[in-house]
Amino acid sequence: MLCALAGGVGAARFLAGLIRAVPPADVVAIVNTADDETFHGLHVSPDLDSVTYTLAGASNTAQGWGLEGETFAALSALRRYEPDTWFQLGDKDLATHIYRTRRLREGAPLSVVTAEIAAAWDLGLTLLPMTDDAVRTRISVEDGRELAMQEWFVRERSEPAVRSVSFAGAASATPAPGVLSALRAADTIVICPSNPVISIGPILAVPGIRDALEARRSRVVAISPIVGGAPVKGPADRLMGPLGIEVSCVGVAASYAPFCSTLVIDAVDAARAAEVEALGVRAVVADTMMLSPDIAAALARRALAAVA
């Protein structure tokens, strides 16, 4: 059995490769929910949905978010009532949020609703939110404001300089049912190529999860989301730097070293392998640019073999 810690799009692409490399039923993905947000009263789980839609082959790959062939009739109509709508919600995507919100209001935990949605999309793997509790990333920016993740990332295009990041609710959160047992039972734990600060960071902030990884350090392998000194996608550079993490595979290694024995770095960073290893993290060089599911599957095989 394999366990994967996952954020959004990068993780989704890696997981699409992973379930080509191993039987999907053997994979448990533990997904960040600290980016979850309520829009128009609807509970949106961006990372869970990115993973679900990508694995179902339904995501809009050109756009990088949302569903293929999406329309925005409802959102356009909502602007009549709420003019300053800045978060894009497609009509098909809305259906997921409407369903999730109804089930949560009925009292179903997020983990149960997530399993229902995964089943509806015929995902072969197990998808778990990191917690059923509300944990929310808060980003303090230079002008003194504290922003929700989507406010900073989407509304303000990651522009305000970051002072600090916190995960509201994390201290009192509990891992979702199945999370700790999966981490304990897994042959291998993969940290997907996701934002270390705001995708993997919140998962590790849920009490018990980081300890579980530390206890399995020799079986934990990460894929660096930083290639050639820049994130493959997303705003990781805008978050790592201000928090004192070098924007490089070496910075990722330094950050993950306490609980991760092995880091897969891209071929373009091969020259930095010695620096990674100096941190006590084994460096494995591979092609990490997942331009196709086949490349992602090869990357997954390489990562698994590295800690086999």
Place this chain on the structure above:
Amino acid sequence: MLCALAGGVGAARFLAGLIRAVPPADVVAIVNTADDETFHGLHVSPDLDSVTYTLAGASNTAQGWGLEGETFAALSALRRYEPDTWFQLGDKDLATHIYRTRRLREGAPLSVVTAEIAAAWDLGLTLLPMTDDAVRTRISVEDGRELAMQEWFVRERSEPAVRSVSFAGAASATPAPGVLSALRAADTIVICPSNPVISIGPILAVPGIRDALEARRSRVVAISPIVGGAPVKGPADRLMGPLGIEVSCVGVAASYAPFCSTLVIDAVDAARAAEVEALGVRAVVADTMMLSPDIAAALARRALAAVA
């Protein structure tokens, strides 16, 4: 000032005429909310929306419900999660329900949300729900089941024979703010051509409203929704008969006589005027088939003049 008791489409067409006949700002419409239903966790107010969309010129007149140019992408996508979705909710229509639901969950009373929605559509008249409380029409049918209005009307196409009708929650409901004062202050109270049993009936079942009409009986005029022994639209015949109300303008007169001095009947029913008047209700003959807003405006003028 004029007050109108209103159900759905028939009332909406009449109101569209009424606000051509008098300044819209002088009109307060009190709308049935006993057909309200929760679909997918969203609060749907069919009669309020029919009135709003019709008065805004945005309704799908060919179809008889919903918005013009509507699409159904979200509902199609929802079927992935909830296969037995039988209530049609268009994408643009969903925006109204999403907004209303959010505001209600925030604690806003339905009357406040209704005013917000009316303002967003630039309706000139005042739209009031009959009550801010939950009143729900329950229809007992011959096989012993008790159905919600939309279950009977939409899901089961008005087919199950009706035994009885009740309005759950009515006894403890309070008229929405502004309802009783409008009924007391109005020069004329118009009962729109709506289903007497399940559109006007629930409004009258809210304690205080029927008394307010009785106290103003000489100024209350109704338009018969039954023309030539059949409803112009909708299932009134399937409800009036089993409840002992003749499916005719005479049956409407008998039902409204305690609180209504004047009934506008269609020209095709002119021969029954004497029967109406024998019930103590003045009969006024007019063209009640509102094939255009101009005809509706003429009908409104005729009704107002009848009790002037």
